[in-house]
Amino acid sequence: MPASDDFVAHLTKSQRQLHAFIFSLVWNPSDADDILQETNLVLLKKAAEFDANCDFLPWALAFARFQTLASLKRRQRLRLVFDDVLARTLADEATGAQPVLDGRRMALATCLAKLPRPHRELLVKRYEPKASVADMAAAIRLTPKALSDRLRRIRQVLLDCITKTLAEEALL
Amino acid sequence: MTAPLPPAAGNALDAHDELAALLNTLADGTLTEADELRLREILEGSQAARQAFREFATLHAGLYWDYATLLTPGLPPLSETTSGETRPGETRPDNAGPGHSIRRTAAMLAAAAMAVATAVAVWLFLISPARPLVDQGLATVTQARFLLPSDPKRPLAIGQSLKAGRVALLGGAIELTLSNGVVITLEGPGEIDLQGELQAFLHSGNATVRMPKGMHGFRLATPSTDVLDLGTEFAVMAGGGLVTDVQVYDGEVIATGKSAAGVGRFPNRLAAGDAARFSPESGGNAVGIQWKPNRFVRRLPVEVGIPHPPAATSLDTRGLESEYQVFGRPGQRESLPVVRATGPVEIDGQLDDWQEAGGFLTARDNSPTAAEWMDGRLMFDNRHLYIAAHVGDPMPMRNACDPAIDPGFGWRGGGLQVRLSTDRALGWPAAGNAPCYYEQRKTAPTAAEIEVAENPRLSHLTMWYHAASGTPCLAINHGMNLDAVAVNPEGFRAAYRIDEDGRGYVAEYAIPWKLLSCADDPPQSGDVLAVTWQTMWGDAEGRLERYRLYDGRNPSEPRRIFVWERATTWGRAEYR
Numbered sequence: 001m002p003a004s005d006d007f008v009a010h011l012t013k014s015q016r017q018l019h020a021f022i023f024s025l026v027w028n029p030s031d032a033d034d035i036l037q038e039t040n041l042v043l044l045k046k047a048a049e050f051d052a053n054c055d056f057l058p059w060a061l062a063f064a065r066f067q068t069l070a071s072l073k074r075r076q077r078l079r080l081v082f083d084d085v086l087a088r089t090l091a092d093e094a095t096g097a098q099p100v101l102d103g104r105r106m107a108l109a110t111c112l113a114k115l116p117r118p119h120r121e122l123l124v125k126r127y128e129p130k131a132s133v134a135d136m137a138a139a140i141r142l143t144p145k146a147l148s149d150r151l152r153r154i155r156q157v158l159l160d161c162i163t164k165t166l167a168e169e170a171l172l
Numbered sequence: 173m174t175a176p177l178p179p180a181a182g183n184a185l186d187a188h189d190e191l192a193a194l195l196n197t198l199a200d201g202t203l204t205e206a207d208e209l210r211l212r213e214i215l216e217g218s219q220a221a222r223q224a225f226r227e228f229a230t231l232h233a234g235l236y237w238d239y240a241t242l243l244t245p246g247l248p249p250l251s252e253t254t255s256g257e258t259r260p261g262e263t264r265p266d267n268a269g270p271g272h273s274i275r276r277t278a279a280m281l282a283a284a285a286m287a288v289a290t291a292v293a294v295w296l297f298l299i300s301p302a303r304p305l306v307d308q309g310l311a312t313v314t315q316a317r318f319l320l321p322s323d324p325k326r327p328l329a330i331g332q333s334l335k336a337g338r339v340a341l342l343g344g345a346i347e348l349t350l351s352n353g354v355v356i357t358l359e360g361p362g363e364i365d366l367q368g369e370l371q372a373f374l375h376s377g378n379a380t381v382r383m384p385k386g387m388h389g390f391r392l393a394t395p396s397t398d399v400l401d402l403g404t405e406f407a408v409m410a411g412g413g414l415v416t417d418v419q420v421y422d423g424e425v426i427a428t429g430k431s432a433a434g435v436g437r438f439p440n441r442l443a444a445g446d447a448a449r450f451s452p453e454s455g456g457n458a459v460g461i462q463w464k465p466n467r468f469v470r471r472l473p474v475e476v477g478i479p480h481p482p483a484a485t486s487l488d489t490r491g492l493e494s495e496y497q498v499f500g501r502p503g504q505r506e507s508l509p510v511v512r513a514t515g516p517v518e519i520d521g522q523l524d525d526w527q528e529a530g531g532f533l534t535a536r537d538n539s540p541t542a543a544e545w546m547d548g549r550l551m552f553d554n555r556h557l558y559i560a561a562h563v564g565d566p567m568p569m570r571n572a573c574d575p576a577i578d579p580g581f582g583w584r585g586g587g588l589q590v591r592l593s594t595d596r597a598l599g600w601p602a603a604g605n606a607p608c609y610y611e612q613r614k615t616a617p618t619a620a621e622i623e624v625a626e627n628p629r630l631s632h633l634t635m636w637y638h639a640a641s642g643t644p645c646l647a648i649n650h651g652m653n654l655d656a657v658a659v660n661p662e663g664f665r666a667a668y669r670i671d672e673d674g675r676g677y678v679a680e681y682a683i684p685w686k687l688l689s690c691a692d693d694p695p696q697s698g699d700v701l702a703v704t705w706q707t708m709w710g711d712a713e714g715r716l717e718r719y720r721l722y723d724g725r726n727p728s729e730p731r732r733i734f735v736w737e738r739a740t741t742w743g744r745a746e747y748r
Contacts, residue, residue: 008445008463008465009445009463011445013445015443015444015445019233020229020230020233020234023229023232023233023236024225024226024229024230024233027198027199027201027232029236032233032236034530038532038533041505042538045538046538066540070533070540071531071533074531074533074547074562082212083212086212086215086216089216089222090215090222090225090226093219093222093223093226094226097223097226101226101227101230104227104230104231104234105230105234108231108234108235123235126235127235127236132201133200133201133202134201144200144202145202147200148196148197148200148202151196151199151200152192152193152196155196155199155228155231155232156192158231159227159228159231162227162231
């Protein structure tokens with residue numbers, strides 16, 4: 001049975017959350033994109049089983065978790081850090097945390113705007129497709145660790161800014 | 173109340189620092205095995221750590237997800253766009269007061285996107301797989317349905333090559349495949365101007381654009397809108413009164429309305445599931461409209477096949493589950509990736525050199541706990557097609573079919589069947605019906621259909637392990653007649669390996685293109701050809717098939733057609 005319009009709407013609306021969750025287990029953008037597409041296919045196949053009276057995201061995250069772990073095992077890229085139990089815990093907690101995480105994603109744009117240009121340019125290089133810290137470090141004659149430390153400081157600025165922005169929003 | 177982080181060597185601050193350091197090294201790919209174990213310990217032991225982990229992952233994923241919009245080189249200082257100034261043609265929202273940073277963010281994104289649109293276009297053009305423009309023909313007519321060209325003196329036919337210029341229809345629809353693989357489907361009445369491999373102008377009517385995997389940067393303009401593709405499938409309606417609708421099926425586009433004064437409007441980033449209208453009434457700005465999955469013609473199938481007559485297989489009395497078992501389940505995977513091998517592939521029954529192959533996992537009843545599952549992979553290089561599968565099977569590698577005696581039944585005791593087209597001119601979907609297709613339906617093939625069915629670049633591969641002799645086997649049929657089979661032909665290599673727990677096996681094959689009739693013109697990256705894959709599980713004696721799964725099936729075709737009867741039922745092989 002084809003997926004209903006409502007189901008497709010749920011699915012498309014959840015893409016970003018699914019991607020972020022998959023990414024948190026994969027930590028590789030290319031793999032995350034692939035697994036997101038695999039998850040979408042599974043969800044569409046399972047559309048008839050979705051109870052419209054239930055929340056879509058927890059239901060979808062359960063499939064994303066299975067699909068991610070299966071894919072990582074298949075690719076022999078499963079990290080030691082994420083076993084099935086921990087992944088399940090993270091998935092369960094991620095479901096409840098979505099409203100907060102959505103707010104953080106929105107606030108990210110605001111905080112990027114406040115970054116000094118050199119910091120943004122470094123992020124541009126770091127997050128461009130297929131970039132690697134090792135290659136970047138070699139290009140600017142830094143050790144990967146030194147570069148990673150720089151990125152860490154910038155990320156921390158963003159994390160602090162996001163938290164502050166959300167706190168200010170809450171007061172308005 | 174959340175549990176504190178498990179302590180490192182020092183105090184709580186040290187523990188937070190340790191977690192931050194671990195997360196950053198994880199993000200930057202420099203995490204050691206010991207680090208991973210420590211991170212796991214921290215995450216398992218602390219809810220606060222998991223919250224920090226989620227927040228960090230959200231940041232990291234968000235920076236990747238929003239790369240094109242937020243971080244593209246050329247972005248002006250974003251702080252300038254938050255000053256409250258309005259740009260020419262921009263109307264400041266009434267509610268955009270100070271403090272509404274989320275709403276400010278939306279405006280900022282729009283402004284930023286406008287400034288980067290040109291840079292993005294150039295950037296995308298540069299990173300798109302470049303292919304030389306061909307002198308002869310920018311596009312080929314690859315499908316047509318109920319076609320009624322506007323100019324009777326310029327008929328259009330499947331296979332016809334078209335140079336840059338205008339294509340106009342009064343009715344029907346036409347699929348045009350550009351020389352770089354971009355597929356445009358135009359509905360009549362409609363008129364499109366093909367301007368280049370990455371540019372077209374839709375004067376009127378409906379058109380969809382489908383990009384090959386990995387390609388970006390196609391620009392479809394209308395009298396009132398400019399749509400820049402970011403790797404996607406999207407549709408555009410150019411209607412009267414300068415109204416343009418844009419609907420995105422897959423990926424993302426940047427759509428920009430044109431104002432009457434010729435001043436560019438703010439671009440709108442539309443993602444899969446988004447639809448928007450640009451019109452003079454809205455001042456050229458995007459207004460969300462309902463996304464309708466069937467509004468546009470996305471694919472033009474060849475004439476849809478005729479389902480199998482129930483009487484031929486008593487299907488109506490066997491029930492739906494039995495029908496699924498025979499023809500496959502609905503909703504099967506449509507596309508299978510075929511990835512170019514980046515180095516030598518050792519045929520040893522181990523998949524450690526298949527890391528880059530995008531596999532496809534399927535399981536009985538889609539259950540994660542099923543004993544019968546299959547992890548399939550396809551790779552290729554200039555000389556070989558490589559096929560590998562890790563198959564979950566409680567009774568593995570017991571096939572009793574002797575290749576010397578019953579080569580046509582190797583599938584029955586458990587194994588793999590891959591049917592594929594290596595005909596690059598044929599594209600997808602493939603064409604060709606077996607003689608029994610006509611016999612069962614009491615029709616007769618035309619001379620052209622008979623010729624198509626004999627295409628030697630349609631191949632049927634059956635792969636199994638003959639337990640009695642310990643021999644990996646391969647049987648190949650060419651064309652759709654299935655009357656001649658080559659068994660264990662010279663040149664192929666194969667290896668099988670049983671799982672340590674005895675509940676599965678790995679099969680690995682290297683098949684030279686010459687055995688698939690295409691050594692002179694093998695498939696290339698970017699090709700989309702036809703493929704379908706069946707996995708069979710045998711019984712304990714390896715004589716009878718007890719279960720089967722399908723992957724790669726054309727969803728436009730009726731389910732009640734055997735894949736070996738009709739090549740059009742085969743799914744898409746996407747060569748990467």
